[in-house]
Amino acid sequence: MRARLFCDSSGDSILAPLSGADVRIGREAQEEYGEDIEPPVADSRTMGMSCLIQGRELEFPVGYTPPSWATVFASDEDLPHRGHDPLKTNFWWLELGGEDDSIHDTERLRDELLAAAFGVWDHMKNRGDHGLENWTLDWVGFVPGKRESRRYLGDHVLTQNDVRAEGRFDDIVAFGGWSMDDHHPGGLRYPGRPTIFHPAPSPFGIPYRCLYSRNVPNLLCAGRNISASHAAMSSSRVMGTCAVIGQAAGTAAAIAAAHGVEPRGVYEQHLGALQSALMDDDAWLPWRVREVSATTRAATLSTADAEPLRNGVDRPWDGQDNAWVADADGVAEYTWADQQWLERVRLVFDSDLDRTGRNMPACYPRVPSDYRPPACCQRYHPAPAGMVRDARIELRGADGAWQVAAELRDNHQRLVRLPLAAATNGVRLVVERAWGAETARVFGFEVE
Numbered sequence: 001m002r003a004r005l006f007c008d009s010s011g012d013s014i015l016a017p018l019s020g021a022d023v024r025i026g027r028e029a030q031e032e033y034g035e036d037i038e039p040p041v042a043d044s045r046t047m048g049m050s051c052l053i054q055g056r057e058l059e060f061p062v063g064y065t066p067p068s069w070a071t072v073f074a075s076d077e078d079l080p081h082r083g084h085d086p087l088k089t090n091f092w093w094l095e096l097g098g099e100d101d102s103i104h105d106t107e108r109l110r111d112e113l114l115a116a117a118f119g120v121w122d123h124m125k126n127r128g129d130h131g132l133e134n135w136t137l138d139w140v141g142f143v144p145g146k147r148e149s150r151r152y153l154g155d156h157v158l159t160q161n162d163v164r165a166e167g168r169f170d171d172i173v174a175f176g177g178w179s180m181d182d183h184h185p186g187g188l189r190y191p192g193r194p195t196i197f198h199p200a201p202s203p204f205g206i207p208y209r210c211l212y213s214r215n216v217p218n219l220l221c222a223g224r225n226i227s228a229s230h231a232a233m234s235s236s237r238v239m240g241t242c243a244v245i246g247q248a249a250g251t252a253a254a255i256a257a258a259h260g261v262e263p264r265g266v267y268e269q270h271l272g273a274l275q276s277a278l279m280d281d282d283a284w285l286p287w288r289v290r291e292v293s294a295t296t297r298a299a300t301l302s303t304a305d306a307e308p309l310r311n312g313v314d315r316p317w318d319g320q321d322n323a324w325v326a327d328a329d330g331v332a333e334y335t336w337a338d339q340q341w342l343e344r345v346r347l348v349f350d351s352d353l354d355r356t357g358r359n360m361p362a363c364y365p366r367v368p369s370d371y372r373p374p375a376c377c378q379r380y381h382p383a384p385a386g387m388v389r390d391a392r393i394e395l396r397g398a399d400g401a402w403q404v405a406a407e408l409r410d411n412h413q414r415l416v417r418l419p420l421a422a423a424t425n426g427v428r429l430v431v432e433r434a435w436g437a438e439t440a441r442v443f444g445f446e447v448e
């Protein structure tokens, strides 16, 4: 296959053996990067893979007959440190393969994992009183989910020490926040605790130099295979982090294509453009403030409490809420002494990303771990209750009257961009209503 640029997000780095890109597999020795999480001597052991299961509670008792080849877990002693209450675990510890070849042994490991999965359900249903008479096995994952295999080597290798130091890199393009969740390579075969959660700051930054190969010039990578040590990867591998890494790699690829440069050229010549493009697309780069357009900054704003709308930070951060709280028909208005040409408006609403329930109805859960949308929210609010549902953008005409230029109806997006293409000396956002709360929260209102 021929292409000018490749981005390998295959998890297993399938392009590495085809391209000769430098990769790493397994755990580094402690002294290599000065990491105390790693073993004293380097090895090729990884975190394992899993075939997950999902149970469902019915209103009547239901039996379970395992296949003859299911693994037998005769008593709870056969599953030490592996809590198996289906309300409290997703069975992530059904894990094998860290001591095998996590790429080429997958088929055999899948068979072992399925035997273990059906065996664990048999244990819960038939071996000891687990109070699960009404539970049925609803779903089994037949393709093992992998945690770790080949990692590319980039111009930088993210380490445990980078993570602990918050990763405040000049070329930050993504962030993580999960602990360094270092699963034991033995998985189910290891009787001790299946993982150690080594603390990590939340957030920590991830630099762009971890997102491209150091020796194959047209190769980007994204996901769990970025350039990171085993210890750092035990945090950066989680889904939300992989997702923002993917956005960064994709945006970098677009910039590389537009300017006819290689991924490294984006770092050397277009890093500012990459970071600006990401922030404009509502990616969050911790410790960075998005540059607000000069037109917006030069405007007179109608109410002082709406200043967060143009402060370049679109989420609660560093003790600041960074939101304008709008009542029904709340208005935020920019005016200028002279006519301005406005090409577009950019809005950022509060989609309650961190599930804190800010500005939610009183019934809304406040503690993330208790998060279950209450019945009233499920029924009435397909979007978070404090999110703007209906709003309009109005422009001031030559006669001073306000004219509707754009309308939002049943909005459920956090980032909204609308074309204006008009000359005016005033623009305003009128928030008509939120999805369920009395007030709506808006992080950004910007024109350019």
Ligand SMILES: Cc1cc2nc3c(=O)[nH]c(=O)nc-3n(C[C@H](O)[C@H](O)[C@H](O)COP(=O)(O)OP(=O)(O)OC[C@H]3O[C@@H](n4cnc5c(N)ncnc54)[C@H](O)[C@@H]3O)c2cc1C
Binding pocket: 009, 010, 011, 012, 014, 049, 050, 051, 052, 092, 144, 145, 146, 147, 222, 223, 224, 225, 237, 238, 239, 240, 242
């Ligand atoms: C059991 C388990 C539980 C987990 N629990 C959590 C959790 O609770 N929260 C969390 O955030 N993270 C969790 N993780 C970690 C997280 O899910 C993974 O690290 C993450 O999904 C990795 O994403 P990825 O896209 O980099 O790789 P992968 O998820 O491995 O995706 C790679 C994709 O590339 C495809 N692919 C491979 N080769 C080719 C090819 N030749 N052509 C086309 N496509 C190809 C694969 O089919 C696959 O879809 C868990 C992981 C596992 C295994």
